[in-house]
Structure formats: C-alpha cells, structure tokens
Amino acid sequence: MVSLGPGFPEYIIPRAQAALAEAQVVVGYQTYIDLVRPLLTTQEVVATGMKAEVKRCQLAMDRARAGQRVALVSSGDAGIYGMAGLVLEMGAAQGLKMGPPDREAEVDFHLEVIPGVPALAAGAALLGAPLMHDFVAISLSDLLTPWETIEKRLELAAQGDFVIVLYNPKSKKRDWQLGAVQDLLLRQKDPGTPVGIVSRAMRPGQTIINTTLDRLTQNPVDMQTIVVVGNSQTYTYGPYMITPRGYLAKYRGQGLGVRG
Amino acid sequence: MVSLGPGFPEYIIPRAQAALAEAQVVVGYQTYIDLVRPLLTTQEVVATGMKAEVKRCQLAMDRARAGQRVALVSSGDAGIYGMAGLVLEMGAAQGLKMGPPDREAEVDFHLEVIPGVPALAAGAALLGAPLMHDFVAISLSDLLTPWETIEKRLELAAQGDFVIVLYNPKSKKRDWQLGAVQDLLLRQKDPGTPVGIVSRAMRPGQTIINTTLDRLTQNPVDMQTIVVVGNSQTYTYGPYMITPRGYLAKYRGQGLGVRG
Numbered sequence: 001m002v003s004l005g006p007g008f009p010e011y012i013i014p015r016a017q018a019a020l021a022e023a024q025v026v027v028g029y030q031t032y033i034d035l036v037r038p039l040l041t042t043q044e045v046v047a048t049g050m051k052a053e054v055k056r057c058q059l060a061m062d063r064a065r066a067g068q069r070v071a072l073v074s075s076g077d078a079g080i081y082g083m084a085g086l087v088l089e090m091g092a093a094q095g096l097k098m099g100p101p102d103r104e105a106e107v108d109f110h111l112e113v114i115p116g117v118p119a120l121a122a123g124a125a126l127l128g129a130p131l132m133h134d135f136v137a138i139s140l141s142d143l144l145t146p147w148e149t150i151e152k153r154l155e156l157a158a159q160g161d162f163v164i165v166l167y168n169p170k171s172k173k174r175d176w177q178l179g180a181v182q183d184l185l186l187r188q189k190d191p192g193t194p195v196g197i198v199s200r201a202m203r204p205g206q207t208i209i210n211t212t213l214d215r216l217t218q219n220p221v222d223m224q225t226i227v228v229v230g231n232s233q234t235y236t237y238g239p240y241m242i243t244p245r246g247y248l249a250k251y252r253g254q255g256l257g258v259r260g
Numbered sequence: 261m262v263s264l265g266p267g268f269p270e271y272i273i274p275r276a277q278a279a280l281a282e283a284q285v286v287v288g289y290q291t292y293i294d295l296v297r298p299l300l301t302t303q304e305v306v307a308t309g310m311k312a313e314v315k316r317c318q319l320a321m322d323r324a325r326a327g328q329r330v331a332l333v334s335s336g337d338a339g340i341y342g343m344a345g346l347v348l349e350m351g352a353a354q355g356l357k358m359g360p361p362d363r364e365a366e367v368d369f370h371l372e373v374i375p376g377v378p379a380l381a382a383g384a385a386l387l388g389a390p391l392m393h394d395f396v397a398i399s400l401s402d403l404l405t406p407w408e409t410i411e412k413r414l415e416l417a418a419q420g421d422f423v424i425v426l427y428n429p430k431s432k433k434r435d436w437q438l439g440a441v442q443d444l445l446l447r448q449k450d451p452g453t454p455v456g457i458v459s460r461a462m463r464p465g466q467t468i469i470n471t472t473l474d475r476l477t478q479n480p481v482d483m484q485t486i487v488v489v490g491n492s493q494t495y496t497y498g499p500y501m502i503t504p505r506g507y508l509a510k511y512r513g514q515g516l517g518v519r520g
C-alpha cells in the first residue's frame with residue numbers, strides 16, 4: 001500500500017519510492033499511474049478507471065496472495081480517504097490473514113501501509129499555516145455517507161470553532177453540496193472568515209485561491225480540490241492564511257515580547 | 261520551513277532533503293537536529309532546547325533576512341501543530357514582507373513551507389486504516405488553549421461520531437488530561453470503542469498499542485505519542501484498526517458482492 005503524496009515524485013518519501021522500485025506489479029487509478037510512470041522500469045502496470053476501487057483492491061490482493069510483490073498506489077496519504085482501508089476491509093470480509101512484513105507469523109499476504117503527505121498537509125503548506133490549531137477533515141461525497149451525517153458534522157465543527165478541511169467538494173454529478181455547506185457555515189461563522197482553496201497541489205495545473213466564506217462558491221473547485229475554512233482566529237497576511245497557535249499572545253501576556 | 265516527517269530519513273520527501281542539502285544554516289529543536297544529522301554536511305547547525313520556539317523562529321528569520329539560506333526544521337508536518345505558523349505569525353506581527361521563492365516580488369525573506377508526513381498519517385499507517393472517514397485532530401496541551409475549549413471540542417467530536425486524533429496527550433507536567441478525556445468520551449461512546457496508541461512512529465523506540473476506550477489510561481503515553489479513538493463503526497481485525505469507508509456496504513447493497 002504505497003502513498004504517493006500530492007505531486008510526485010519530489011513529494012514521495014524514499015520508503016515509497018523503494019517500494020515502487022521493488023514491486024513486480026504496480027496497481028492503481030490511471031491518472032496516478034501516469035504521474036508515477038517516470039519512476040517505473042520493468043514492473044507490470046495494471047491501471048484501472050475511476051470507481052473501480054473494489055476491483056483494483058481485489059486484483060492487488062490476488063496477486064499478493066499468489067506471491068508477487070505488489071504496490072497498490074494511492075495519491076496523497078493512502079490512509080486518509082484513500083485505498084488502505086479498502087484493502088483491510090476486503091481482507092477482513094474474506095477472512096484473510098494479513099500482517100506486517102517484519103513479522104514471522106503465517107499470513108495470506110504481508111501488508112505494509114506506507115504513509116505519504118496528505119492533500120490537507122500539501123494544501124495547507126501552499127496556503128501558509130491554516131492548520132496550526134484543532135481541525136476537522138470532512139468529505140462532502142455523499143455517495144457513501146448520508147448527507148444528513150455530513151451536515152451534522154459541519155454544524156458541530158462550526159460550533160467547536162475547528163478549522164474545517166473539506167475533501168471532495170464537488171464532482172461532475174455532485175454540484176450543489178458546496179453551496180449548501182456555505183449556507184450552513186454562514187449561519188454560524190463570520191462571512192469574512194478566510195477560506196483557502198487549493199487544486200492539484202504540487203502538480204501540473206496547481207491553483208491557490210485566498211477568499212472568504214461569503215465568496216466561497218464563486219471560485220472553481222473539483223474533485224482534485226481541498227477547501228480550508230478558517231476558525232474565528234484565522235487571518236490572512238500577504239499571500240498567507242494563518243491560524244494562530246497562541247504562542248504570541250502567551251509571550252506578550254508574560255511581557256516577553258515577540259522575540260522571546 | 262522544512263518538515264521532517266515521522267522517522268527520518270526514509271520518511272523525508274526529496275524536496276525536504278534537497279532543502280536541507282542546500283541550506284547554509286539548519287535551525288531546530290535539539291532532538292530533531294540529532295535525528296537529521298546524518299543528512300548534514302557543512303551546514304552551520306543551531307540547535308535549541310524545548311520551549312524555545314519563539315527564539316528559534318526569530319533566529320531563523322534574522323538569518324534569512326541577512327541573506328542566508330536557512331532550513332528551520334519541524335518534525336512531522338510543519339503546518340500541523342508545527343513551526344510553520346509561528347514563523348508566519350511572527351513575520352506578520354513584525355510587519356515583514358514574505359513570499360514564496362518562485363515570485364519576483366520584493367520581500368524581506370522568501371519562504372517555502374515544505375510539507376511532510378504528519379504524525380497522524382504515520383500513526384494511522386502503523387495502526388492500519390483508522391482515518392478512512394471524517395476525523396478531528398485535537399491537541400490536549402492546555403498551555404496555549406483553555407481546557408474548557410478542548411473539552412467542548414471533544415464533546416462535539418464525540419457527538420459527530422468523528423474519529424478523534426489526540427496530539428500531545430501527556431507531558432511531565434500535564435498528567436491528568438488523558439484521564440479526563442477518557443471520562444468525557446465514555447459518557448458518549450461505547451467502552452469497547454477501538455483505540456490505537458502510537459509512540460515514536462518510524463523511529464527508534466516505536467510502539468504500537470491496540471486497546472479500547474475503557475482501557476485507554478492503562479497504557480503508557482507521552483509527548484511523542486498520538487492516540488486515535490475510533491468512530492462507532494471502527495473495528496479491529498488481527499493487528500489492524502479499521503474505520504470502514506462504506507464501499508463494501510454499498511457494493512453489497514447493490515448485490516455486486518465484495519469482488520465488485
């Protein structure tokens with residue numbers, strides 16, 4: 001299970017690069033396989049289309065059970081709305097024994113989950129430092145989660161003054177959710193709350209937008225976008241979105257000044 | 261601003277390694293400087309102790325303003341409870357002009373925030389896949405945040421059935437918070453809710469513990485630990501903590517079976 005980070009290959013950790021290099025078979029969604037192809041040599045490549053997640057996982061598991069070294073790739077971090085959970089879910093549903101490669105125990109296949117730079121960290125880095133305080137990650141995809149659950153979570157996140165990271169804000173078939181989120185958040189938060197929108201972080205076509213909550217839906221978003229809505233303390237300074245951690249207030253309160 | 265990820269150097273992205281290699285000065289907390297030292301050659305190293313965050317940032321900024329190439333290092337991801345925000349806060353408080361290195365604009369210093377694998381992603385990868393659905397990150401450090409705010413956020417996170425990631429669960433001077441969190445969460449969540457505890461992910465002394473909410477405080481934690489509390493759907497299977505995303509339920513409902 002290999003995480004590719006946001007914008008390969010400069011953002012893929014060496015452990016993941018080694019796993020790709022050592023793999024006999026590389027399995028993944030076509031778009032990401034294309035981006036990672038410069039790193040591949042003689043590996044067999046199995047690329048599948050969108051919405052073929054279950055098929056892709058099954059294929060990777062079958063190959064691994066047959067004794068091949070398989071790299072199943074996932075963009076960002078495989079463990080955050082990625083493919084790592086599906087492999088484990090399917091393995092569990094099929095009663096398979098899985099375990100980390102460093103243990104001797106008898107298993108149907110060994111599994112290493114190699115983490116990566118998640119989209120929320122890549123996006124935050126391009127925006128400045130919006131995630132310096134407590135935050136929530138919420139996916140707006142209601143294909144697998146009832147919309148009422150998503151709405152409830154957004155309400156609670158606003159009540160708690162969390163920074164809010166929205167994954168999957170929009171797709172071709174889902175175009176109304178982000179407007180609904182804006183309406184919901186505007187009932188609880190200041191219209192001028194800073195909002196950052198990052199698409200295709202660290203890869204071709206990257207865009208970074210600084211806006212405010214009342215203007216959120218005037219900006220282009222798609223499935224390769226994350227949206228970061230600030231908390232009540234978040235501010236912008238030059239090109240940066242900043243959520244203060246509280247150090248400066250603390251040091252000022254102690255009369256130590258900014259220079260500490 | 262260079263993120264080191266959890267367990268250097270195999271988990272440091274190439275972009276960060278390049279920034280370290282190109283730096284004239286490397287500034288950071290002693291413990292992390294020690295871990296990253298194998299990657300350094302002729303760079304000047306300025307290591308400072310704990311709680312010297314403001315001093316460290318100021319020093320890095322002063323050197324950068326003087327024209328030096330500075331790498332200010334932060335473990336995990338610099339943008340998640342890390343040092344990136346403090347640099348920006350201090351720059352803003354001092355009215356400095358900062359901007360990304362790829363723009364021509366006149367600035368007091370150029371700043372690139374290089375993301376990394378955050379502790380939450382590293383910990384999740386070692387536990388299996390606990391972050392496959394909406395989650396919150398909450399720091400239990402009440403040095404900079406009132407405890408009432410932390411408590412309120414935990415209440416709301418439990419109400420929203422978010423997976424909960426706890427940062428800074430304990431330090432030498434803060435020993436009662438995790439017990440208070442356990443009591444609070446037990447009022448809303450099943451005592452058998454899976455909990456994963458990861459310390460020193462991907463570096464010497466790594467430990468991974470699978471436990472349940474009612475046994476949380478029976479386990480050792482410190483400042484280098486993250487705690488992941490599952491949502492109502494999270495389960496364990498073999499050594500893994502799994503939060504289902506919903507694919508399998510969906511495919512089953514459509515009569516497609518697990519194999520899709």
